[in-house]
Amino acid sequence: MDKIRRNERMSAMMKILSDAPNRIFTLSYFCDLFGAAKSTMSEDIDILREVVGQFGLGELDTVTGAAGGVRYRATVQPEAAREYIAELSRQLSGQGRVLPGGFLYLSDILSSPEIVRRMGDILATAYYDAAPDFVLTMETKGIPVAMTTAHALGVPLVIARRSSKVYEGSAVNINYVSGSSGHIETMSLSRRAVKEGQRALIVDDFLKGGGTAKGMVDLMHEFSVEVVGMAFVMETAAPGKKRVSGQKSLMILDISQDEQPTAAIRPADWLMA
Amino acid sequence: MDKIRRNERMSAMMKILSDAPNRIFTLSYFCDLFGAAKSTMSEDIDILREVVGQFGLGELDTVTGAAGGVRYRATVQPEAAREYIAELSRQLSGQGRVLPGGFLYLSDILSSPEIVRRMGDILATAYYDAAPDFVLTMETKGIPVAMTTAHALGVPLVIARRSSKVYEGSAVNINYVSGSSGHIETMSLSRRAVKEGQRALIVDDFLKGGGTAKGMVDLMHEFSVEVVGMAFVMETAAPGKKRVSGQKSLMILDISQDEQPTAAIRPADWLMA
Numbered sequence: 308m309d310k311i312r313r314n315e316r317m318s319a320m321m322k323i324l325s326d327a328p329n330r331i332f333t334l335s336y337f338c339d340l341f342g343a344a345k346s347t348m349s350e351d352i353d354i355l356r357e358v359v360g361q362f363g364l365g366e367l368d369t370v371t372g373a374a375g376g377v378r379y380r381a382t383v384q385p386e387a388a389r390e391y392i393a394e395l396s397r398q399l400s401g402q403g404r405v406l407p408g409g410f411l412y413l414s415d416i417l418s419s420p421e422i423v424r425r426m427g428d429i430l431a432t433a434y435y436d437a438a439p440d441f442v443l444t445m446e447t448k449g450i451p452v453a454m455t456t457a458h459a460l461g462v463p464l465v466i467a468r469r470s471s472k473v474y475e476g477s478a479v480n481i482n483y484v485s486g487s488s489g490h491i492e493t494m495s496l497s498r499r500a501v502k503e504g505q506r507a508l509i510v511d512d513f514l515k516g517g518g519t520a521k522g523m524v525d526l527m528h529e530f531s532v533e534v535v536g537m538a539f540v541m542e543t544a545a546p547g548k549k550r551v552s553g554q555k556s557l558m559i560l561d562i563s564q565d566e567q568p569t570a571a572i573r574p575a576d577w578l579m580a
Numbered sequence: 581m582d583k584i585r586r587n588e589r590m591s592a593m594m595k596i597l598s599d600a601p602n603r604i605f606t607l608s609y610f611c612d613l614f615g616a617a618k619s620t621m622s623e624d625i626d627i628l629r630e631v632v633g634q635f636g637l638g639e640l641d642t643v644t645g646a647a648g649g650v651r652y653r654a655t656v657q658p659e660a661a662r663e664y665i666a667e668l669s670r671q672l673s674g675q676g677r678v679l680p681g682g683f684l685y686l687s688d689i690l691s692s693p694e695i696v697r698r699m700g701d702i703l704a705t706a707y708y709d710a711a712p713d714f715v716l717t718m719e720t721k722g723i724p725v726a727m728t729t730a731h732a733l734g735v736p737l738v739i740a741r742r743s744s745k746v747y748e749g750s751a752v753n754i755n756y757v758s759g760s761s762g763h764i765e766t767m768s769l770s771r772r773a774v775k776e777g778q779r780a781l782i783v784d785d786f787l788k789g790g791g792t793a794k795g796m797v798d799l800m801h802e803f804s805v806e807v808v809g810m811a812f813v814m815e816t817a818a819p820g821k822k823r824v825s826g827q828k829s830l831m832i833l834d835i836s837q838d839e840q841p842t843a844a845i846r847p848a849d850w851l852m853a
Contacts, residue, residue: 315634318628319632361588364592414772420736475687
């Protein structure tokens, strides 16, 4: 192989690191890949750290110790997160998306790879320090954003089902009260999906009464798993009292009760702090 | 802003391009971002094209014409795709994952961000030329891989539901015969989700009889949408005759009918060509 120049090394390293966020790569890994000395790689990494900072492309950390190396995190700077969510809130507000019964049409937003990726990075930024072992969501609409959050955190995604399916093997079922319908529903998770003692981050699309979220918390207790955080794309302003607390939602939804209902959506307070 | 060096520009450009696969960025965009001349940016892009090629990190194209510019595609080279899917097939083979009824436990694979991302890149590589406008999947288990495929193709994901939900607005429902159960089931898609004349790529986790896949094809006809391809993570060897044809699956599953059933999984033929 010809000698690889610094600009080539750095571009390739940028791509490899950012494809696997929160994973620690040893310096030796890159030394072998590029046939370069450790001192050279250290210099590359120093420059790369400045580049991602300068252009708001995330964060590069050097982790010391036996399992040390370099790690990319898809952090979004607070100002950029605020702007992004404020702009999204504006797009979603108004009459066009309000459905009968006070619901909001969000399916396109929740399955746009570009948007869920950005939302996932913003949520991961808020939970890197909580160091979850996996992200838990409840099927269906929250899966894409839960997946991008898991990707940014470098952990697996675990999906709870509405009922146990034969192709998931033995499962733990719990009953919970759905906040919106008031009905008793069932939530199911495969026994192999998680391990006792792990740490879970709950991510879902919508928080109204909090019944489903509370169900997920209870389900985690059944597995002796600690819930280290809860995040939602959209939270309704009413009811103000939810069955869960401590959550971080991206947006707050307030639907007027007029004849022509209008959705007023704003970024959640923690983003504005 | 200080003058930005080539290695810094190229690293940032690599990240920006690869975060938005299949999207065309004008040269002017990067000229403005970095305060550099077009000739300089062209040189940067030429070097970057070689870097991604050399390290198997995808592909960089220059698109000419009025809407021209530079575009990153997350293509996986055939040899790398073969190796990856062969290794995955080995991991999934054996007795450990076979569930009662001849099913296979795949939930962990299908919700590992790292694995579904790689699978999505491999499937996108096969369908870049078909130029779909969106990826269609049926809830639930195929959502993550459909999402990563859509991301790599730079198009939205559209999710068909098992029944129409109040929060999706008016919907088109069709009935289809589930291949595995033989029952009549309903599939539903919001009217706003797709537009007449668009091109769809169907992506799902599992293909057995093909009833669900056929249902998705019929659903697209209801919307006057052309299906330009079908891709699955896992296809069963039996029945050999499916209700759909022309699909590209990543792996073929053969479960022995012994007392202790064993799964034999191999990469699909098109990957080996």
